[in-house]
Amino acid sequence: MLKVLITCVWLLGSTWAAMAQASSVVFLNPGMSTEAFWVNYAQFMQAAATDLGLDLRVRYSERIADTTLAQAREALQGNVRPDYLVLVNEQYIAPQILRMAEGSGVKLLIVNNALTADQAQMMGSHQHPDWIASLVADDEQAGYLMLIDLLRQYGPVPPGASIDLLAFSGTKTTPAAQLRERGLHRALAEHPEVRLRQLVYGEWSRQRAFEQATQLFKRNPQTVLVWAANDEMALGAMQAVQTGGRAPGKDVLFSAVNSSPEILQARLDGRLTTLVAGHFTLGGWAMVLINDHAKGVDLDAHGGRDRQAALFQLIDASQARHLLGPPMAVDFHALSAVGKPASYRYPFSLQLLLR
Template sequence: MLKVLITCMWLLGAAYGAMAHATSVVFLNPGMSTETFWVSYAQFMQAAAKDLGLDLRVRYSERDAHTTLAQAREALQGSSRPDYLVLVNEQYVAPQILRMAQGSGVKLMIVNNALTTDQVQLLGKDATWVGSLVANDEDAGYLMLTDLLRQHGQLAPGQSIDLLAFSGVKNTPAAQLREQGLHRALAEHPEVRLRQLVYGEWSRQRALEQAAQLFNRYPQTALVWSANDEMALGAMQALQEAGRVPGKDALFSAVNSPPEVLQARLDGRLTTLVAGHFTLGGWAMVLINDDAKGLDIGALGGRDRKEALFQLIDAAQARRLLQPMTPVDFRALSAVGKPASYRYPFSLQLLLR
């Protein structure tokens, strides 16, 4: 009996020890805790962390860079440091956090907005991170304008078409890359006249106010390009308040896939939708899991990765994304036990099955 009791106590202790030593992760979420995109982003991360046995804690900055830095300082210099810190280079905060992390023993993973070339050069070899994972933001910007033009239809010879563009926060790599994609498409289509590009700072209200003025200034606007969903919705509202019909009097594009935007895509008010990068945090959890288990994730496709996650969302896919999400087997995506030739199959298609 005593032997059985000792064995049970040993097993309980082993189980407790395994739980106590679960790899801990803190995610510095740059968005609002009420912002659909960043909440769904964190939920997908939590699903991945749970499946992989990671201990994930999410901290929202409420779109305040000073708060992000304070949260980073607490995580890196506090008494209970995580094993990994996941951050976004929103408003160029990454270099300061990388400097803070030196000597902390905490490993860093960068998602969504990687370091710029200038930042890498300025930091030098002293600042290190486990890896970075971003989406094909430049392609997203390009896809939106080219699809808007396809949906509009061919113009007569010599005819031009007016475009307004709403970008995000100016000092954010993702916004800059989406703008680059827009300008690449513009270079291929000289018939498109970009009347004005403004920075809506990812905000629906700000874009609404900007668009109200711009539609008055440029009444012939037929195409509206937006670097996220909230700004597109704000611009659409401004057009409606001006007595015009989104999807008919002007065609709109957007990035991201919350229910409100998916429904607008189905209703035809939103003509072009690009989505897929809300999955980045979940895929980052797979990389962290494998790094924590001793795998060299750099040998499995590179340390700094750009994944082709953005794709155009048609009506059928919008309808599918409005349904309950297909459970993802994150453990099956791990490279543990896979051959050296294995490459992570990160894709929105894993959720559209």
Template sequence: MFKVFCGCLCWLGMTFGSMAHATSVVFLNPGTSTETFWVTYAQFMQAAAKDLDLDLRVRYSERDPQNTLRQAREALQGPQRPDYLVLVNEQYVAPQIMRLSHNSGVKLLIVNNALTRDQVQLLNAGKYPDWLGSITADDEEAGYLMLKELLSLRGPAQPGERVDLLAFSGAKNTPAAQLREQGLHRALREHPEVYLRQLVHGEWTRERAFEQATQLFKRYPRTTLVWSANDEMALGAMQALRGSGRVPGREVLFSAVNSSPEALQARLDGRISALVAGHFTVGGWAMVLLHDEARGVDIEQHGGRERRVKLHRLIDPRDAQRLLDMRAQEGDGVNFRALSAVGQPATYQYPFSLQLLLD
């Protein structure tokens, strides 16, 4: 009886010991807890963490950078520090968090919005050995693809014809928004017939874009193309267009980034003509990197310190229906463990792609 009792204690000790040593991760989510993109993003991360046996905790800032900094301070200087802190350089908060992390023993990984070139120089990032680097989607390519697809669908302009375009970008101090704008301007350089009447910052919100678009469609009534850096702003601008008596997808072609159910349905209905998506998976792929780093893999060797992955792709109706059918289960069918570099040769490159969900 004593041996059985001791055996049970040993088994319980091993069980709780393994649980206690599970790799812990805190993600500072810059969005709101009701914001479709960031909720979906966190769900994909949770699916990856579950598959990889990571203990992931998500903290939402509710779009308040001060909340992000407070949450970072708690994670980095509190009594229960995680092994890893994952953050987004939204509103340029990353440098302050990196300074808070000094001597904390917590390793940092930046996702979606990397450090800007100026920030890297000012920080002297080499002083932060616990900064693992960043993983982002190629947002410049997303901005480029949207306008190119709109123009392909519209067809060639007639000699001397001018094509009027309106653009809705995100928050000014957000690298992803800036990169998408750069992609827009690259496409504009290739198409001098397109006249960008005005670019405004809709702050990623439907309400703000609706207010702006209501005025802009009156100011520029010949607008036939609308480029939007996310889905919420595109939907707000569409609402404004309908208020003027015109139909999205007919008189005016819209583009957007993201794969919310509403945006996917708009793509199927033809109200959004050019939809780009894929970057909601970045957090999930970040979990693979942290799983490997915790097991001694030099992740820098398998893709560099600051990796920009071509995750964005144009979403056709088949893709849109497939993503709609998944709903909140985007990560359930992905074998994240199979993507690990553990035991792989030095030449191995992580095969991160939206196609992994669509197969």
């Protein structure tokens, strides 16, 4: 009996020791707790954290920058601080959080929206020494791919003719939105037959895009292409087209970014012509980097501090069906650089989920 008791105590002690050694992570999620993209993002992130033995806590700001700053202050200056803080440079707030973090002992990782060139220059030597990395997707390429694929599916435009386009971007204070716009303008420069009638800021909102699109289609009834920087705005603009008696996917071709169930279904139904997705995986890949850093891996030796991953890809109907299926298992341990040679580069890709 005593031997059994000792064994139980030893096992409990080992469990508590393992829990005590687990690196703690707080993610400042800039989205809404009801927003499909950011909820799916956090779920994939949690799957990675669980697989890797990380203690992850997700805090939603409901798209209120002041809430994010308050949450950062609590994490960085409170009595119980995480080992790592993951943040997004949404609405340009990263420099404030980096300054807030000085002397906190918390290590920082930026995802999705990294510091802009101007912000990095202004921070200069004040960049936090415990800022371990930034990890972003190729947002400019996403914006470019959307228009190029829309035109491919629209078909040839007769010589001398032109077609009208409406564009819905996110917010002016989000680097990812700016980069997607840059990709759009790069594609427009290659295709002068496309006339951009107007670009508006839908603030990532379905309702706002619906209201904007309702007015824009009245002013631009010849519009046949819609470029939308996320799924919610695309769905709002589709609703406006349908309300006006036209058919999305037939009378007007739509493009979007993201992989929410509703937008994937729209791709399957043919209402959405072009879909680009992949960056919802960034949080999960960030957990791999944090796991490796906590285990002493020199991240600079495996790709550098500022990382851009080629995550965006066009999603066809077969892939949309695959993404709508049961959750995909990923062996996050297999992606780790622990024990790998210096030449190893993280193979982060949406293809890991589409096998």
